Amino acid sequence: INTARALKAEGIGLYRSEFPFIIRSSFPSEEEQFRVYRAIIEKMEGREVLFRTLDVGGDKMLSYFPGVEESNPFLGLRAIRFSFRYQDIFREQLRALLRAGADTNLKIMFPMVSSVDDFFQARDIVRECVARLGEENTAHNSAPKLGAMIELPAAVEVADELAREADFLSIGGNDLVQYMLAVDRTNQHISDLYVSHHPAVLRALSRVAEAGRNHGIPVSFCGEMATDPKILPFLVGIGLRRFSVESRAIPRIRETLAQLDTVETANFAERLLRLGRITEVQEALQVT
Ligand code: PEP
Numbered sequence: 462i463n464t465a466r467a468l469k470a471e472g473i474g475l476y477r478s479e480f481p482f483i484i485r486s487s488f489p490s491e492e493e494q495f496r497v498y499r500a501i502i503e504k505m506e507g508r509e510v511l512f513r514t515l516d517v518g519g520d521k522m523l524s525y526f527p528g529v530e531e532s533n534p535f536l537g538l539r540a541i542r543f544s545f546r547y548q549d550i551f552r553e554q555l556r557a558l559l560r561a562g563a564d565t566n567l568k569i570m571f572p573m574v575s576s577v578d579d580f581f582q583a584r585d586i587v588r589e590c591v592a593r594l595g596e597e598n599t600a601h602n603s604a605p606k607l608g609a610m611i612e613l614p615a616a617v618e619v620a621d622e623l624a625r626e627a628d629f630l631s632i633g634g635n636d637l638v639q640y641m642l643a644v645d646r647t648n649q650h651i652s653d654l655y656v657s658h659h660p661a662v663l664r665a666l667s668r669v670a671e672a673g674r675n676h677g678i679p680v681s682f683c684g685e686m687a688t689d690p691k692i693l694p695f696l697v698g699i700g701l702r703r704f705s706v707e708s709r710a711i712p713r714i715r716e717t718l719a720q721l722d723t724v725e726t727a728n729f730a731e732r733l734l735r736l737g738r739i740t741e742v743q744e745a746l747q748v749t
């Protein structure tokens with residue numbers, strides 16, 4: 462947070478809530494989580510914070526929670542699926558978030574949503590937690606804004622319906638590329654196949670941005686792609702305006718953004734979206 466503040470971040474576009482879980486040797490209690498979330502909100506002094514619920518599984522395992530043996534963890538019990546399976550953990554986290562955001566514009570989003578049904582299920586659990594906190598007379602936020610992360614091809618296909626139901630969308634670019642291209646983002650042997658400017662990815666991003674526009678909700682983009690000055694103009698060109706990157710990249714992307722013209726980027730994006738081959742996109746982007 463200190464780095465982000467020093468580099469003039471306008472908010473936290475994605476708070477990876479699994480970190481306080483990963484660094485401990487047992488599950489943090491509701492109280493411990495409450496203190497962590499509250500400290501973040503206070504340190505950001507009214508700036509926007511998007512809290513993402515627990516995203517464990519895949520390559521982020523909890524040492525104290527062996528869970529199930531999986532041969533394909535990235536296609537397994539990860540993110541929101543983990544939260545649905547272990548609902549006590551999910552509810553504890555939601556209670557801590559709702560309490561920490563009592564007097565704030567609280568925003569919570571769910572990772573790896575694969576359907577509108579997933580989103581509704583998560584939303585229902587939030588509502589149950591709100592009701593429970595109300596019965597207990599515990600100070601809490603009773604109307605948090607809820608968002609869906611777009612990280613799976615399935616979510617892209619139903620982005621329109623998700624945009625109708627959610628308060629905001631957040632594209633998880635790192636995972637979206639991984640799942641669209643079936644390339645494990647952590648596998649060094651196939652890193653050359655992890656092509657974030659693949660035409661399929663560009664078209665998917667454009668569709669999600671359009672879905673958000675059609676329903677008048679914000680769409681943010683989180684992930685490495687936004688730190689690439691060659692690709693950033695495309696992201697701006699399809700209408701994205703909210704970028705979440707690691708703090709250290711902020712000055713660089715701010716500099717790139719300052720040089721962009723919205724009409725030019727829109728034309729550029731339109732041109733890229735017509736290209737069907739990776740090599741053609743590479744030529745247009747001047748990358749190899
Ligand atoms: C992403 O998938 O792009 C993302 C921002 O989330 P994470 O890298 O934590 O999976």
Ligand code: MG
Pocket residue numbers: 572612633635636
């Ligand atoms: Mg992700």
